[in-house]
Amino acid sequence: MSGSPLVEIDKASKIYRSPRGATTAIADVTVQIGDGEFVAVVGPSGCGKCTLLKCVAGLEPLSSGEIRVRGERVDGPPDGLGAVFQRDVLMDWRTALDNVLLPAEFLGLRRADFLPRARELLGLVGLADRANSYPWELSGGMRQRVAIARALLCRPVFLLMDEPFGALDALTRDELNVELQRIWLAEKNTVLFITHGIEEAVFLADRVLVMDRDPGRVALDLEVALPRPRPIAVRDEPAFAAHTAKVRAAMPRAGASRAA
Amino acid sequence: MSGGASFRAHLVDTLWVVGVFAFVCAVWEFAVKAFDLPVFVLPPVEDVVADLLSAPGLFASHALFTVGMALAGFAVAASVGLLMAFAVVSSRILDRILMTFLALLHSVPKVALAPLFVIWLGAGFEPKIAIAAMMSVLVIVVDAVAGLRSVDPEMVNLARVYRASPLAIMLKVRLPAALPHIFASWKVAISLSLIGAIVGEYVGGQRGLGYLILVSQGSFDTPRVFASVLLLSVIATALYYLIALAERMFAPWHVSRRAGGH
Numbered sequence: 170m171s172g173s174p175l176v177e178i179d180k181a182s183k184i185y186r187s188p189r190g191a192t193t194a195i196a197d198v199t200v201q202i203g204d205g206e207f208v209a210v211v212g213p214s215g216c217g218k219c220t221l222l223k224c225v226a227g228l229e230p231l232s233s234g235e236i237r238v239r240g241e242r243v244d245g246p247p248d249g250l251g252a253v254f255q256r257d258v259l260m261d262w263r264t265a266l267d268n269v270l271l272p273a274e275f276l277g278l279r280r281a282d283f284l285p286r287a288r289e290l291l292g293l294v295g296l297a298d299r300a301n302s303y304p305w306e307l308s309g310g311m312r313q314r315v316a317i318a319r320a321l322l323c324r325p326v327f328l329l330m331d332e333p334f335g336a337l338d339a340l341t342r343d344e345l346n347v348e349l350q351r352i353w354l355a356e357k358n359t360v361l362f363i364t365h366g367i368e369e370a371v372f373l374a375d376r377v378l379v380m381d382r383d384p385g386r387v388a389l390d391l392e393v394a395l396p397r398p399r400p401i402a403v404r405d406e407p408a409f410a411a412h413t414a415k416v417r418a419a420m421p422r423a424g425a426s427r428a429a
Numbered sequence: 430m431s432g433g434a435s436f437r438a439h440l441v442d443t444l445w446v447v448g449v450f451a452f453v454c455a456v457w458e459f460a461v462k463a464f465d466l467p468v469f470v471l472p473p474v475e476d477v478v479a480d481l482l483s484a485p486g487l488f489a490s491h492a493l494f495t496v497g498m499a500l501a502g503f504a505v506a507a508s509v510g511l512l513m514a515f516a517v518v519s520s521r522i523l524d525r526i527l528m529t530f531l532a533l534l535h536s537v538p539k540v541a542l543a544p545l546f547v548i549w550l551g552a553g554f555e556p557k558i559a560i561a562a563m564m565s566v567l568v569i570v571v572d573a574v575a576g577l578r579s580v581d582p583e584m585v586n587l588a589r590v591y592r593a594s595p596l597a598i599m600l601k602v603r604l605p606a607a608l609p610h611i612f613a614s615w616k617v618a619i620s621l622s623l624i625g626a627i628v629g630e631y632v633g634g635q636r637g638l639g640y641l642i643l644v645s646q647g648s649f650d651t652p653r654v655f656a657s658v659l660l661l662s663v664i665a666t667a668l669y670y671l672i673a674l675a676e677r678m679f680a681p682w683h684v685s686r687r688a689g690g691h
Contacts, residue, residue: 275591
């Protein structure tokens with residue numbers, strides 16, 4: 170599955186300084202992500218997983234260490250990036266279709282060139298008939314689908330997903346997990362997926378990284394060798410449970426250390 | 430949300446307004462009759478209306494001038510205010526400088542500055558526009574800054590992921606998000622601009638409803654003073670609804686969500 174590493178995170182550390190002292194969000198994180206690999210990061214809140222994602226996106230500078238994408242040092246958002254955040258951050262003043270087209274506008278590309286692609290993506294996420302709906306007319310699940318379509322518009326090589334389904338109910342979440350897998354199998358992007366759901370991580374990923382907190386670091390790097398496409402019922406199989414058990418064992422116990 | 434219910438609510442609202450207005454007129458009329466007040470103190474309602482109808486051309490031309498001054502001042506304040514808000518949000522240094530300057534301006538009773546503007550700009554339309562603009566610029570800047578800063582930081586992050594320029598982030602992300610705030614400030618600003626225009630007409634020049642009030646007062650033509658004031662309140666209300674209409678056209682997502690959300 171994995172080819173040459175697309176992303177190299179090399180002894181990355183991030184320290185936030187405030188008048189009340191310094192907080193180490195992540196310390197000495199070293200991870201490689203192969204081309205086309207789906208990597209999920211799980212961990213409790215305050216383990217620095219979101220910080221890691223922001224640094225990989227080039228939205229925040231590292232305190233020390235280096236992140237390279239395609240061998241190039243990240244210093245601002247790299248080429249071919251797509252992103253989905255926990256909040257869908259759709260623009261209320263734009264229709265679903267116009268929201269999907271946003272990356273092209275920001276990247277300074279011609280909107281018209283991406284119109285067919287935008288419609289195709291809305292179809293891919295099951296919203297072909299809602300292209301002209303405004304965000305407030307859509308349910309939470311639909312809004313997050315639009316956000317996914319938006320992230321895929323410019324055929325990103327590398328997709329960052331920061332707890333994209335965290336705010337959704339369990340049923341919608343399962344549904345979107347299955348759809349995301351289907352989309353990923355079709356689009357073949359490299360994905361870095363942040364979540365606090367162990368089942369979600371094992372279901373989606375080729376590799377699950379478990380992060381510990383104080384300071385944020387990688388506690389476990391687990392290969393998930395379950396065949397694709399995985400049906401939602403895969404979660405009832407012993408092989409799946411074996412994976413989740415390993416992840417759960419590596420998770421820092423609740424209350425064992427102070428919350429950040 | 431249903432059209433029928435909202436229409437009925439509208440009708441009830443309107444009936445209340447008309448009712449209260451009629452009550453005020455009745456008390457007014459009663460006071461004039463009961464206390465036998467002279468016309469130059471409190472003219473009866475019908476005298477005021479009769480005066481309005483006796484010289485529609487005169488009232489219209491003065492009213493048009495005042496509206497023109499108020500709208501011009503408002504337009505200056507709205508555009509300068511928005512540019513200032515962009516500057517404040519973009520740079521910490523400009524934030525400090527401009528906000529200090531505006532707080533200073535705010536601490537001065539602006540009406541007290543009106544005679545100065547006549548000295549500086551003469552008795553034409555310039556001082557009136559300047560005073561009208563000065564009256565309303567502060568509320569516009571403060572609300573626009575709050576609006577531009579109210580945008581979800583995650584939305585700005587998303588734009589940065591796609592390498593949006595600072596200008597694109599300002600115009601495509603922050604500005605639309607700020608529109609509800611901006612329109613709210615405009616609703617206040619438009620009536621402040623009208624006050625500014627009238628103050629400007631009080632201190633210089635020979636046109637506008639402010640001027641008309643001043644000369645009518647000089648000749649104890651109280652019905653005409655009342656007629657001008659009445660006309661001004663109608664104008665203020667109309668200008669307010671003009672802004673509300675613009676809001677409906679340019680920020681429909683906000684208006685419809687407000688209607689549906691509560």
